[in-house]
Amino acid sequence: MLDSTMDPQLLHRAASAYYLDNLRQAEVADRLGVSRPTVSKLLTEARRIGMVRFEVLDVSGPDVTDLEQRLRDLLGIDRVRIAPGDQREREFRGIGDLLGEELRRLELRRGDVLLISSGTTTRAVSRMPGMPELRGVIIAPTVGGQQESDPVFQTNEIVRNLADRTGGDPRFIFAPALPSPSLWRSLQADPSFVGITDLWARASVLVSGIGAPYSSRESLTSVVPRDDPSLRDAVGDVCLHFYDADGNTLVYPGSDRLVRPSAEVLRAIPTSIALAAGRGKALSIRAGAKAALFTTLITDAPTAEAVLADTESEQG
Structure with a gap:
């Protein structure tokens, strides 16, 4: 809006x-x-307000169309969209523009459900002008996070930002990301929480970030244990589902009580749009595709080139 x-x-x-x-x-x-x-x-x-938008293309940038095709073939996913230049330097503006285009293409209708995760990139794009009008579309969070002090992990606020920009109908989770065992049991019978899990089950679209490798993460939600051996091999995550280089999801202390959709629920969503920028996320992207946790990738040219270069290097 x-x-x-x-x-x-x-x-x-x-x-x-x-x-x-x-x-x-x-x-x-x-x-x-x-x-x-x-x-x-x-x-x-x-x-x-984003009614008029300009794009300044890099003079010597790569052929984005060719990059998209090559990366789509490599990852085996439905769609790849690539913004020119380093989007971290541009506060993810190009990634936000491409997300707006993808959401317009989907032509969501009143009553459809769009889920959005926490994270640096999702928070940035949720506040950008130029998003399509989604009046009547339900926008819901994928993880709890009331206790988080870092706004990057305040998923309810990210939902509110996107709803304000699009005219969507926001819904919220009033629970921490990792409830105590007794609170977890209570949530299973709580009508508001059951309402959120029902939205997860019938979602049409997921918009999520892709977390960087666990060992190099500068920002990490407080509910994920630091230096835990069970996450030593984690190369990335989507909605707090950490996975190794082969795409196998990992179990770690408290993961059975996390407020998040299951990996099976995420894989059942027809369109899962993952947003990622940064050469350090090359392996995170490749392994996330193996884990089948997204169907569409929106990234930038340097990141796409890094994914392809890493693959070529491995193949010798």
């Missing part, structure tokens, strides 16, 4: 006349019957 106090129809008419019809601002003012300064304000506002 394009959030502005200005008339959206007037914004659209001004932006279309200036950027699509190539009229000068004075001509736009005559067409709309407003002043020249008003046109300038309308165009500035249209850019601010």
